[in-house]
Amino acid sequence: MxxxxxxxxxxxxxxxxxxxxxxxxxxxxxxxxxxxxxxxxxxxxxxxxxxxxxxxxxxxxxxxxxxxxxxxxxxxxxxxxxxxxxxxxxxxxxxxxxxxxxxxxxxxxxxxxxxxxxxxxxxxxxxxxxxxxxxxxxxxxxxxxxxxxxxxxxxxxxxxxxxxxxxxxxxxxxxxxxxxxxxxxxxxxxxxxxxxxxxxxxxxPYYGRRWRASNGCVLPGIGIAASPSAQTYTQYRDNTSGYYNNTMREANSFTAYHCFNDVNNNFNQQFMDxxxxxxxxxxxxxxxxxxxxxxxxxxxxxxxxxxxxxxxxxLSTCATVPCRDTLYDMGGPNGNYQNNQNYTFTIAPAGASALSLRFLAFDLEQGFDSLYVYDGTSTSATLLGAFTGVTVPPTLAAASGALTFRFRADG
Known part of the structure; x- marks a missing residue:
């Protein structure tokens, strides 16, 4: 801090x-x-x-x-x-x-x-x-x-x-x-x-909200005429109804949500990060x-x-990079990326001697939007590949133990 x-x-x-x-x-x-x-x-x-x-x-x-x-x-x-x-x-x-x-x-x-x-x-x-x-x-x-x-x-x-x-x-x-x-x-x-x-x-936010809902646990929910209530993260973890231990996950927003009856037997949907x-x-x-x-x-x-x-x-000097993860563009797992993007980021787990990247899906506007992948900690490293269109790229291996990505989408 x-x-x-x-x-x-x-x-x-x-x-x-x-x-x-x-x-x-x-x-x-x-x-x-x-x-x-x-x-x-x-x-x-x-x-x-x-x-x-x-x-x-x-x-x-x-x-x-x-x-x-x-x-x-x-x-x-x-x-x-x-x-x-x-x-x-x-x-x-x-x-x-x-x-x-x-x-x-x-x-x-x-x-x-x-x-x-x-x-x-x-x-x-x-x-x-x-x-x-x-x-x-x-x-x-x-x-x-x-x-x-x-x-x-x-x-x-x-x-x-x-x-x-x-x-x-x-x-x-x-x-x-x-x-x-x-x-x-x-x-x-x-x-x-x-x-x-x-x-x-x-x-x-270190808080979430819950609503009284009229359509059960179906998402997206329909609330009823009662003000939703804010819940702090502590209240969420303290709750004795058990919903913390019955977490569901909305796939694209990644937010945790829970469905339960409150003490007045009203059905609730709650969302919490x-x-x-x-x-x-x-x-x-x-x-x-x-x-x-x-x-x-x-x-x-x-x-x-x-x-x-x-x-x-x-965010600290003790920060760690996971050895295995799933990456998405800015649209998330089920959404589309926006136009007018140009950014670079690097993945370099401590002590890694090699990294591999496997593509599960790929869909960029042919000839206008591109992904560049480099074997190293910057865009001056060896270029492993430049990709556009809908063909899923092959698995890439970085002998340096680091991968740098540059993503560009036109306006």
Whole structure:
């Protein structure tokens, strides 16, 4: 773990001051922050503003409120001995109507924060639904140090169609579902068209949701008029009904799901990212060369080491590469990859003297989309093959103990 974001400075958009009911106070000396500092973890202050197009317009049209917020944040970070801020602004109009105004504010914040606190960082949380806005993403990326893709809430609490909170790949929606549901891999791929991977982190959920369902355990489910409830990872593992031990797996999203009757004998469908499905997201982080991962939120997994072990196995100096695995393109096992992709990743298990690659299926647009495979740790190594079309390539062997892949899809 390298960074801790303290939640949060709640913005009063009319003044720029804190709207916290309970004042932040001496947050830099809180037990959690002191423990982070003692272990060499950098600390930043999260700033939250869940707005509407009207309230965003009010704030971005008020130079005084913006100046007050920036001054306050520099003071808070300095006093706490922290290293920066994380901006979590969410709501309608932010990535469209107010994109340029938001980027202008972020540029001012970053410039002043860097000037007052050398080595400080400013990061911004990005909703998946905003990744397709070229204007928004490019402007925000140019204004800050890091972008954090919030890879969750694809199925959310105010709609009655059950589904995974964070599908790694596409989950087929129910017939009649009027809501737009994306998925992590597509949104990540879209963002990476506009931003260098080393500037992007993928945030993952330490929670899931359950819905009362009217069609049994059939997927996709149909919910009934009762609000779904969020479940932390700890609650999921603690549950005594036994559904943790009866995990089913949705094939394309990789998400764990469970079907059961609750204490009132209502039938439920629950979706939760467990260690298996989380690993698929870490695979995306490593394959696409991201700056790292993030989680909402620490403590939701209290009492269980599973998710910490994933951090250790994937993002630390103790990270390991499995000796056997199944690889997919960004469309997953049952979906299609998107256009406009160009990325490279390497597989190099520690101590491996040789590797082999066997293709189970292959289908690329002939002459336009291609896969290149190299015997070594970079694209300067010996080329084992370049493939396009639908002919399944032969089994490949890497004498170096490492394989590097370059995948390209045209626009």
């Amino acid at each position: 390298t960074d801790l974001s303290y939640f949060s400075y709640e913005l009063n958009y009319m003044t720029g001051n804190s709207a916290n009911v309970t004042p932040l106070g001496n947050w830099g000396n809180s037990t959690t922050v002191l423990a982070a500092k003692a272990n060499g973890v950098k600390v930043n202050l999260c700033v939250t503003f869940f707005g509407t197009s009207a309230t965003f317009g009010s704030f971005f049209g008020n130079a005084g409120a913006q100046s007050t917020l920036i001054t306050n944040l520099i003071s808070e970070v300095t006093t706490a001995g922290a290293q920066g801020v994380n901006i979590d602004f969410e709501g309608a109009g932010l990535s469209t109507t107010h994109a340029t105004a938001f980027a202008t504010f972020l540029t001012s914040l970053t410039t002043q924060m860097h000037g007052a606190i050398p080595g400080s960082e400013v990061s911004v949380d990005i909703q998946g639904s905003a990744t397709g806005s070229l204007n928004y993403i490019t402007q925000v990326a140019a204004a800050v140090d890091l972008l954090i893709l919030m890879g969750y809430d694809y199925y959310w609490g105010s709609q009655f169609y059950p589904g995974p909170v964070a599908p790694t790949h596409q989950f087929t929606p129910a017939v009649g579902d009027p809501n737009g549901h994306g998925n992590v891999s597509n949104d990540l791929n879209t963002m990476l068209r506009y931003v260098t991977p080393s500037k992007v982190l993928l945030a993952m 467990d260690a298996y499905s989380m690993q698929k997201k870490y695979n995306l982080i490593n394959q696409r060369g991201l700056a790292g991962g993030a989680a909402w939120k620490l403590g939701n997994d209290a009492g269980y080491p599973d998710l910490w072990e994933l951090v250790n196995n994937n």
